[in-house]
Amino acid sequence: MTVDWIWSNLPRITELTLNHIGLTVIPTILGLIVALPLGWWAHRSRRSYPAIVGAASLLYTVPSLALFVILPQILGTRILDPINVVVALTVYTISLLVRVVADGLNSVPHETVQAADAMGYRAWQRLVLVELPNAIPVIAAGLRIAVVSNVSILTMAALLGIPQLGTLFTQGFQLRLYVPLVTGILLCVALAIAFDSLIVWLGRLLTPWRQKTVTA
C-alpha cells in the first residue's frame, strides 16, 4: 500500500520536490545578494546600524501567509503566481541576513583590517579579499538558519494552492491519508538537512585556512 502509493505518484512527488527545491534555493540566493550590500552599509555606518537592522527584523514579523496574500496586491501578480512566494521568502532571507552580514563584518579583527590597509589594499579590495572572506563563518551560520526556515515556511503556501511539498500535507488532510503526509514531512526534513550540510560544506571549502577541528 505504502510503496504502491509512492510508486504510482512518483512523477508528481518528483515534480513537487523539484518545485520545493527551486522555490527555496532561488529566494535564499537572491536574499543573500541583497543582504550583502545592506549588511555592509549597516557595518560601515554605525549610526544607521540600528535603523537598518531594526527595519530588516521588523519585516520578519509579517506572517508568511499574510505576506503570500498581500504581495500579489503590491506586485500585481495572480495569487497562484510562484513569484509571490519567491519574493516573500527573499524578504525573510534578507531580514535574517542583514544583521548577520553586518555582525560578520564587524567580527573581523581590527588588526586584520589594519594589516590589509598597511599592505596597500584599496577599500574595495580590502572588503572583497579580506573582510568578506573572514566574515564567511558568521554569514554561513546565518544562511543555514535562513535556508532551513525557508524549506519549512514554503509549505504554508500549500494553503493557497501553490504546488510544492506542502501540497502533500493538504492532500493527506483531505483524503485522511498518512502516506502522502509522512512522505511530505520526510522529504521536507531531508531537504532541510541536505541544504544545511551543503552550506556547511561550502563554508569549509571557502575558508581553507580555518582549522577543521574547531567546531562550535
Next chain:
Amino acid sequence: MSLLEWFLDPAHWSGADGIPMQIGVHLFYSAVALALSLLFAVPLGIYIGFTGKGEGIVAGIANALRALPTLGLLVLLFLLLSPVVPGQLVYGIPTVIVLVLLAVPPILTGTYAGIQAADTEAVNAARGMGYSQVQILWFVQLPCALPLLLSGVRSSTLQIVSTATVAAYLGLQGLGRFILDGRAQGDFSQMAAGAILLAALALILELAFIAVGRLIVSPGLQRTTRAPRKIVPTTATAAIRLTAS
C-alpha cells in the same frame, strides 16, 4: 467589493465571525499556547542554565524542530488524535500542540542563555553579601536573564500569532478564517483584509514587546544600541590612508 469597502462594511465588524471576534479567538489560542510554553520552558530553562546540563540536547532539538514543517505536523497530529479525542477538541489540541512546539525552543534558549550570561562578578558579589543560592537565582541571575528571556518570549509570541492561522485550516475560527474562506470563495478583498489584520496584529505585538522591555528590564541592564567599537586610526594607518588617496 474593494478592500476598503470590505473594511467599512459594518457587517464585518459584528457577530460571531466579525473582525473583533476573530481577533479575540486568534489571541485566545495564542495566549493558551504561550502560557503552556512558558509553564514548560521557563522552569526547564532555569534548570539548564543553573546546572549546565542538557544544553547540547536542547540546542539539537531546537534545530530539528525548525526543520519540521508546521502544517505537516498539524495534519499528522490531527490524523493521530482523531480516533482518540472526542468533539471539537480534536481540532483545538493539535493546533495548540503545534504552537507550543514552535514556541518552546526560543523561550528555553533565551532563559538558559540569559542565566548563563549573568555577570559572574554580580553573582560573586551577591554570594559575598551572604545571598543563598535561591536568592542569587531570584534576585541576581533572573533579573540579569530578563532581556534575553524577553527576547525569547517575543519571538515565540510572534511565531505563535503568525502560525495560529493554521487553526482555520482544521476548521476552527481565528484570523486565518478570512484568508482561507476568501481563498475558497474567490473573494480577494476578504483574503487581503485577513492578511492585513494578521500582519497588523503581529506588528503591534512586536512594538508592544519593545515597549514592555524598556519598562521592566532593570535600567542597569538596558542594552542601548551596542556601544560602537571605536576605530582609533593610529598614526600609521592614517599615514597609509593619506598616501593611498
